Each structure stands twice: as structure tokens, then as C-alpha cells.
Amino acid sequence: MSRVDRSSRHHPPEVSPSSRLAGFEEVVGVLTEARARAEAERCMICGQCGKCRSCVELFGCPAFYLKDRRIHIDSELCVGCGVCAEFCPNGAIEPRVVSSGAELSTLDSRS
Numbered sequence: 001m002s003r004v005d006r007s008s009r010h011h012p013p014e015v016s017p018s019s020r021l022a023g024f025e026e027v028v029g030v031l032t033e034a035r036a037r038a039e040a041e042r043c044m045i046c047g048q049c050g051k052c053r054s055c056v057e058l059f060g061c062p063a064f065y066l067k068d069r070r071i072h073i074d075s076e077l078c079v080g081c082g083v084c085a086e087f088c089p090n091g092a093i094e095p096r097v098v099s100s101g102a103e104l105s106t107l108d109s110r111s
């Protein structure tokens, strides 16, 4: 269920080495809008956008699950260790005290 896009990186055009000798043209060009958008859509799960799903796809705790396009923590499986809160690159997981003890919950709107 990985959503990592393994397509190749879009590189900007470059002036050929022989042409570089002929003038002062900028060596590295720019991506077209379409290619820039395609490059931006390649997900590398860096965790910076707040929808990285690293906790589900990389972290490995069985308490995490996806439902209705949202990430949840199964309170039956969570032992309240707090490691996921340390792991989340966006600080979107925070401890929450419940009657039966401590559990952690994802902050809903960002993930």
C-alpha cells in the first residue's frame, strides 16, 4: 500500500558543454510548469507536508490504521509508549489522557 512515487526525477534542461564555451548563456534552465508540477507531486514521505502517512507506512506500530482517509490509533493496541509522538515529523500526534490510562491520538485535521 505504499504511496511512494518511484518515478524518475525531472531535471531541468542544461546547455551542452560545447555550447557553454560559445557564450554566457545560463547553463541550467528551468522546468516547464507541467514538469515542475509532476516533480512536486513525487512523494518521498519526507513528512513536511503534514500528510506524509509515515506513521502508517514506515513507523510500524500496529495500532495505526487508515479509515475514511484518516489515520487513527486503535486504543486496544496502543500501550501509550509515546514513541509515535516523537516520530511524527509534524508534531501531529499528542498524548491524551483517557479514563483507563494514557493513549495517544492523531490530531485530526492535518493527517
Ligand code: SF4
Pocket: 047, 050, 051, 052, 053, 054, 055, 056, 071, 087, 088, 089, 090, 091, 092, 093, 106, 110, 111
Ligand atoms: S500523524 Fe505525523 S507521521 Fe502520521 S501522517 Fe500525520 S504528520 Fe505524518
Ligand code: SF4
Pocket: 061, 062, 063, 064, 073, 077, 078, 079, 080, 081, 082, 083, 084, 085, 103, 104
Ligand atoms: S503510543 Fe504510539 S507508538 Fe506507542 S503503542 Fe501507542 S500508537 Fe503505538
